[in-house]
Amino acid sequence: MLLAAVDSVGAYEWDSVSYGETAFSDFMEADEALRADNPRCRAYYYPDVSGNIYRPIYFLPGTSNDQPTDDTQEITARMELFDAVCKRIVECMPDGLSDLGKYRYFAAVITGRCEYDSSLSTMSLPYPAYNALVNGSAVCSGYASAMEHLCGEAGLFCVRTDGTKDGGNHAWNRICLSGSYYYCDLTAADASVPGSDAWLECIAITAKRAKSGNYVPFRKDMTADGTDDIRMPLEGGDDVLFRQAKVAEHLAVAAMSLLGVAEPAAVPLRGEDGFHKPRRVKRFYIIIVHFVSLRVELYAHNI
Numbered sequence: 607m608l609l610a611a612v613d614s615v616g617a618y619e620w621d622s623v624s625y626g627e628t629a630f631s632d633f634m635e636a637d638e639a640l641r642a643d644n645p646r647c648r649a650y651y652y653p654d655v656s657g658n659i660y661r662p663i664y665f666l667p668g669t670s671n672d673q674p675t676d677d678t679q680e681i682t683a684r685m686e687l688f689d690a691v692c693k694r695i696v697e698c699m700p701d702g703l704s705d706l707g708k709y710r711y712f713a714a715v716i717t718g719r720c721e722y723d724s725s726l727s728t729m730s731l732p733y734p735a736y737n738a739l740v741n742g743s744a745v746c747s748g749y750a751s752a753m754e755h756l757c758g759e760a761g762l763f764c765v766r767t768d769g770t771k772d773g774g775n776h777a778w779n780r781i782c783l784s785g786s787y788y789y790c791d792l793t794a795a796d797a798s799v800p801g802s803d804a805w806l807e808c809i810a811i812t813a814k815r816a817k818s819g820n821y822v823p824f825r826k827d828m829t830a831d832g833t834d835d836i837r838m839p840l841e842g843g844d845d846v847l848f849r850q851a852k853v854a855e856h857l858a859v860a861a862m863s864l865l866g867v868a869e870p871a872a873v874p875l876r877g878e879d880g881f882h883k884p885r886r887v888k889r890f891y892i893i894i895v896h897f898v899s900l901r902v903e904l905y906a907h908n909i
Contacts, residue, residue: 608640612651612662615678620660633660645755649688649733650681667736688736695739696759705762706810706836709781709790712756713809717796720744720752749792750777757781764790769823778821781810786832789816810836 611618622629637653652671654663663674667684675681699711720738723729723745728737734748735755744752750766757764763782767789770776779790788810795808811819816830823829 608636609644612640612647613644615650615664615681618660618662622658622660629658630655645733645735645751646685646688649736650685652732667733668731668741670731684736684740688740691739692756692759695756699760706783708760708762709757709764709783710806710809712753712760713790713792713795714800715756716749716752716792717800717805720749720796722793722796723748746793747777749796750779753779753790753792765828767823767825767828769821769825769828771822772820776821780823780828780830783810783832783836784834786834787830788812788832788836789821789830791821806836 607618610616620629620633622633625632633653641648641651649667650664652663652665654661663671664676664678664681665671665674666677666681667688695712695715699708703711716738720742723737723743726745728734728741728743728748729745731737731748733751734744735751738744738748738752739755747766747768754764754766757779765780766777767780768775768777771778771791776793778793781788781790791808791811795805798804798808807815810832811821811830812832812835813830814833815835821830
């Protein structure tokens with residue numbers, strides 16, 4: 607009942623009186639399982655308990671559950687856009703990449719698309735992957751959630767890991783290469799030039815470097831044990847990988863602007879110093895949008 611209702615942004619009503627003394631704990635367990643198995647729904651849904659009745663609260667993706675809305679069509683449209691952007695990012699991935707190459711590709715997309723939210727306005731949002739990939743602004747939890755989501759769409763192992771770094775709260779990812787677990791910290795990578803040694807080192811952090819970097823996960827089963835310090839060049843060269851990542855980034859920005867879901871004034875690109883420098887998107891692409899299905903196709907030229 608819960609999954610069908612939430613997936614369709616529909617109503618449900620759970621009357622605890624009808625379900626006995628354990629109704630509250632049973633409902634919360636079911637709801638937690640729903641949101642754990644379907645993290646996408648956290649972008650727009652939260653359960654509400656009023657007396658003995660449990661009902662859904664819906665809010666627009668990119669906002670929070672303290673700003674509920676009845677505009678289910680807008681919620682559906684935004685989530686369809688999110689799904690379309692994520693699908694196209696996966697489709698743009700070059701063929702023949704190893705798992706490491708795929709991790710690096712998604713890292714290139716996210717660090718190219720997203721800019722760190724120094725205002726911290728996105729810090730407490732329930733599913734910040736949406737903000738990272740659609741709005742292009744997030745804190746560490748957004749970078750990590752976006753990486754987890756895209757890897758999941760591509761069938762790659764990747765888990766968001768919450769903990770501390772240098773004593774402060776932080777979020778990063780745990781990835782798997784050749785049976786060993788490494789950390790991937792895109793927030794740290796975003797401070798470096800994509801493809802540079804410093805950037806590459808943030809994509810597969812060994813157990814030794816995780817320890818020296820003061821990464822401490824809250825869960826003991828989320829440690830890194832990889833020992834191979836992976837510094838090999840990008841597969842296919844910088845041009846192939848980052849050209850594809852830039853195609854996906856341009857798609858996200860252009861599609862959002864065209865659909866009126868967001869109005870980004872600029873695309874976060876890199877200057878020679880490695881920091882974000884907003885520049886207008888050059889119109890080297892043609893966007894065709896089918897408004898019924900929100901399917902987006904991109905034809906890129908000379909990107």
